[in-house]
Amino acid sequence: MRVAENLEQIQKQIEAACKNSNRNPDDIKIIAVTKYVSLNRAKEAVEAGVTHLGENREEGLLPKWEVLKDKPTWHFIGSLQTRKVKNIIDKVDYIHSMDRLSLAKEIHKRADGPVKCFVQVKTSDEETKHGLAVDEVLDFIKKLNDFPNIVVVGLMTMAPFTSNEAVLRNCFRTLKELQNQVQHLNLEYAPCHELSMGMSNDFAIAIEEGATMVRIGTALVGEKEE
Numbered sequence: 001m002r003v004a005e006n007l008e009q010i011q012k013q014i015e016a017a018c019k020n021s022n023r024n025p026d027d028i029k030i031i032a033v034t035k036y037v038s039l040n041r042a043k044e045a046v047e048a049g050v051t052h053l054g055e056n057r058e059e060g061l062l063p064k065w066e067v068l069k070d071k072p073t074w075h076f077i078g079s080l081q082t083r084k085v086k087n088i089i090d091k092v093d094y095i096h097s098m099d100r101l102s103l104a105k106e107i108h109k110r111a112d113g114p115v116k117c118f119v120q121v122k123t124s125d126e127e128t129k130h131g132l133a134v135d136e137v138l139d140f141i142k143k144l145n146d147f148p149n150i151v152v153v154g155l156m157t158m159a160p161f162t163s164n165e166a167v168l169r170n171c172f173r174t175l176k177e178l179q180n181q182v183q184h185l186n187l188e189y190a191p192c193h194e195l196s197m198g199m200s201n202d203f204a205i206a207i208e209e210g211a212t213m214v215r216i217g218t219a220l221v222g223e224k225e226e
């Protein structure tokens with residue numbers, strides 16, 4: 001399927017989810033996750049009107065960035081090794097995987113100015129998911145005061161891979177509640193107005209629960225190519 005056709009389908013689903021939850025589709029940004037696909041497919045996405053691209057590894061980001069440069073807005077969505085920060089810091093607009101102080105320290109050190117970050121939160125007890133435990137998040141954000149180049153624009157989570165709607169809603173609600181608590185801290189460096197949640201299988205539910213950025217790979221640009 002062409003990206004343009006997939007995009008049209010996804011936009012319809014977003015509109016329906018917004019209707020269900022009394023939200024405005026203009027408040028939802030679609031990030032096309034291009035980690036499985038070629039540069040050409042990423043280009044096709046940009047030509048179809050996608051303005052946000054997401055990659056989860058330096059190796060996937062750099063070759064696409066070299067060609068597309070700052071035409072799209074770039075999101076780094078994967079777990080980020082401290083030693084790799086210097087290679088990507090001047091290429092990405094958002095980092096969705098802030099999960100430890102050593103990473104904050106390195107980003108602060110390497111950046112020329114404020115970096116838009118999402119604090120990644122573990123909202124389910126799946127072993128494999130990265131991120132801070134829910135009860136660690138407020139303290140963590142308070143400590144980011146030491147690193148003035150870090151701006152906490154929002155929270156990010158990955159729900160478990162399940163079709164159990166109750167489990168998914170529960171994860172997304174947990175993140176939304178946490179966002180309210182962060183906003184109550186009233187920290188200038190943590191406006192926390194965004195929620196990065198929802199992927200191919202669960203973005204409609206995530207939107208009903210308050211997502212402002214959905215990260216969609218498979219359903220938009222497709223899976224691993226041959």
Ligand SMILES: *Cc1c(COP(=O)(O)O)cnc(C)c1O
Pocket residue numbers: 033035056077078158199200201215216217218219
């Ligand atoms: C791969 C990935 C996605 C997109 O997953 P799909 O199920 O293909 O939509 C979203 N977020 C993160 C962090 C990812 O690694």
